[in-house]
Amino acid sequence: MIEWTSWIQVLVLDEADRILDSGFKRELNAIIxxxxxxxxxxxxxATQTKSVQDLARLSLKDPEYLSVHEESVTATPTLLKQIVMTVPLDQKLDMLWSFIKTHLQSKTLVFLSSCKQVIPILCPLPRTFFT
Known part of the structure; x- marks a missing residue:
């Protein structure tokens, strides 16, 4: 196993339908x-296609399926604090580091637009950010 993957506790696959529609099924399975x-x-x-269901079957153990509707109890919690930042490309990494450093007592979820961005962003961060 690649060393840097050994401490991963959570895998988030957002827009799974789009990932699969873009032809990344083999790569996604290799990562998993x-x-x-x-x-x-x-x-x-956003959709429950056959390929999304197949991915769920292969990558999830005892999956729970939730359908989110704006008025339902599964909608985004009103107390959830969400922060969105628009940052110039050349300042993104510095901004991310600063944000994480100032929020060490909180859990932070960072979305990246491609797999190619993960290692260059993740590797320079000190391991203490992930404990």
Missing amino acids: SQLPKRRQTMLFS
């Missing part, structure tokens, strides 16, 4: 196969 078996996996998709 390198991750620890004991992890939480969250798979989000």
Whole structure:
């Protein structure tokens, strides 16, 4: 197993339908196969296609399916604090580091637009950010 994957506790697959529609099924399966078996996996998709269901079956253990409707109890919690920042490209990494450093007591979820961005952003961060 690749060393940097051994401490991953949560895998978030957002826009799973779009990932699969873009032809990344093989790559996604290869990534998942390198991750620890004991992890939480969250798979989000706007549609429930056969390929999304197949991915769920292969990557999730005892999956729970939730359908979110604006008025339902599964909608975004009103107390959830969400922060969105628009940052110039050349300042993004510095801004991310600063944000994480000032929010060490909080859990932070960072979305990246492609797999190619993960290692260049993740590797320079000190391991203490992930404990």
